[in-house]
Amino acid sequence: MYKKHHKFCNILPCLPPNGIIAAASNSLEDQKMQQRPPVGEPKPPRRRGVSPWLWGVIGVIGIALLALPLLITLRIIAARSEPPTGWLATDAAGLLELKRVDAGLLLDWIGGVPDGQNIETALASEAYATAYALTLFAPDLDDREQAMFLVRLAEALAEKDEDRAARLFVLAGQVALASPYIDDIARAQVLLQTGDGLDRLGERTAALRDWQQVSILARFAPEMSPPVREALLQQLMERYQASGETARVAAVQEALQAIGMRDLGTVKPVPIDTRPAPAPWPPFVLERVQARQQIAREIRFALQTGGTPAWDQLQTALMEEEAAIQTWLADPEEPNPFGRQERYRRWVQQMRLLSRGVLGEGHLPLWEARRSEFDLIAAQLWNQRELEIHLALQDRSPDEQAITERVWLEARLHAVLTFSDPGASRDGLYVRLADVNGMVTEDARLRLIMQEDDTMNLRYWRLPIGYFTGQIDAYEVFR
Numbered sequence: 001m002y003k004k005h006h007k008f009c010n011i012l013p014c015l016p017p018n019g020i021i022a023a024a025s026n027s028l029e030d031q032k033m034q035q036r037p038p039v040g041e042p043k044p045p046r047r048r049g050v051s052p053w054l055w056g057v058i059g060v061i062g063i064a065l066l067a068l069p070l071l072i073t074l075r076i077i078a079a080r081s082e083p084p085t086g087w088l089a090t091d092a093a094g095l096l097e098l099k100r101v102d103a104g105l106l107l108d109w110i111g112g113v114p115d116g117q118n119i120e121t122a123l124a125s126e127a128y129a130t131a132y133a134l135t136l137f138a139p140d141l142d143d144r145e146q147a148m149f150l151v152r153l154a155e156a157l158a159e160k161d162e163d164r165a166a167r168l169f170v171l172a173g174q175v176a177l178a179s180p181y182i183d184d185i186a187r188a189q190v191l192l193q194t195g196d197g198l199d200r201l202g203e204r205t206a207a208l209r210d211w212q213q214v215s216i217l218a219r220f221a222p223e224m225s226p227p228v229r230e231a232l233l234q235q236l237m238e239r240y241q242a243s244g245e246t247a248r249v250a251a252v253q254e255a256l257q258a259i260g261m262r263d264l265g266t267v268k269p270v271p272i273d274t275r276p277a278p279a280p281w282p283p284f285v286l287e288r289v290q291a292r293q294q295i296a297r298e299i300r301f302a303l304q305t306g307g308t309p310a311w312d313q314l315q316t317a318l319m320e321e322e323a324a325i326q327t328w329l330a331d332p333e334e335p336n337p338f339g340r341q342e343r344y345r346r347w348v349q350q351m352r353l354l355s356r357g358v359l360g361e362g363h364l365p366l367w368e369a370r371r372s373e374f375d376l377i378a379a380q381l382w383n384q385r386e387l388e389i390h391l392a393l394q395d396r397s398p399d400e401q402a403i404t405e406r407v408w409l410e411a412r413l414h415a416v417l418t419f420s421d422p423g424a425s426r427d428g429l430y431v432r433l434a435d436v437n438g439m440v441t442e443d444a445r446l447r448l449i450m451q452e453d454d455t456m457n458l459r460y461w462r463l464p465i466g467y468f469t470g471q472i473d474a475y476e477v478f479r
Helices: 026-035 052-081 103-110 115-124 130-138 143-157 162-178 184-200 203-221 227-242 245-258 284-305 313-328 337-354 371-392 398-417 425-437 465-469 475-479
Strands: 448-455 457-463
Touching: 026 284, 052 130, 052 337, 103 115, 103 337, 103 448, 115 143, 115 398, 115 425, 115 457, 130 143, 130 245, 130 337, 143 162, 143 245, 143 398, 162 184, 162 457, 184 203, 184 227, 203 227, 203 457, 227 245, 313 337, 337 371, 371 398, 398 448, 425 448
Parallel strands: none
Antiparallel strands: 448 457
8 A cells, every 4th residue: 555645736716917907088087187176175085995906815815714624624534545655563662652651550560569450450540651651661461461451452542543543453463473472372362353453443454464364373373273273263254254255254164174184293392491580589689679669659659649759769769779680680699690681671671661751751860861771771681682592502403593593583573573672673683584484394383474564564474384385375375
């Protein structure tokens, strides 16, 4: 879909040129001379009509005022019916509305309220900008929870802001597709819902693409049982029937009959854990974390009761907490360095949101001044994790290295999509992923690929290995 530039022409009235009447009758001139008063007597007042110039200006203004509502209406219709290229682009950071984030809910968050509970509260109170910011930056959500919160947020906004809701539905679907840590059954369920939402908003093309991916998962994902495949295809057929997609209904019916007839192979386990569980805080760090949480709760109470919030104390507590964390990071005796690194990454993720002034500009000036620094630390932590994975894979077979590399790159692409990894190049990661996809030959896991898309710039798909090796025709995959 390409953006068309509409030209609107202002039709202005053509005014006749001004001229001078050069020929007048002599008799008429004589009469006028006779009517003139004698010299020395006062002249009678001269009666003047409205200037032709003034009538012309009034006419132009009147026509412009009449035409303006029509031109505005035509522009709105054109913009709605023909959206520009990439208007559904999945730019997570671009959807942030930091000035509309509720500082009180953020204080609850850094005061110890769990991520999911805080997002639920934000959704219930219609604090949608807060719910979205927390969904992106809350460190303890898993990928499936994050995708589902994006779906719920899009559903809540569908009647209030259709464009933003459509973008959120697209983002939720792409987040679910990109993550290697969401199983294919949950992935398909998310995509059914995003397709439903897009269809209700009139974005039929985008909805059909999400449903098409459900069809691919139901037919080719290797770890689904036949009853699950049948249930997904039945749900898909109902949607196609309601949408009048008769050809797609027929294709799903054929797929239902073919369940269990194809050997989909097995998924080989990833030899290296690419996402370690976060280590618990050591006691001396936990003490500082709890002190910060207590001050955040006190500030929250002060805001609710009209008291004076102690912002300086909160900033001091954060600095002391960071100093304790740095001491922990420097300890060479830590028995779980990967878990420690993951715990620190999650802390940095929280600080990235606080550094954006969401508690009120100027309340944490030292943190706000370090916004780019926290983003850089987050990017460096992703790079460090990648280096450690490569070092751990040195003695593994080429196939094991490729399998782990592929899962890792998928995880990092997911992090780029959700603005968790602010430093990586999506195009650069995808080039590497495309190479690795061709190296893995013994794993039936669906490959993640990326393609250009005229309504959302880039789109992710998960496709079977047979499609890449030429054993499965493209028509069979995408019908």
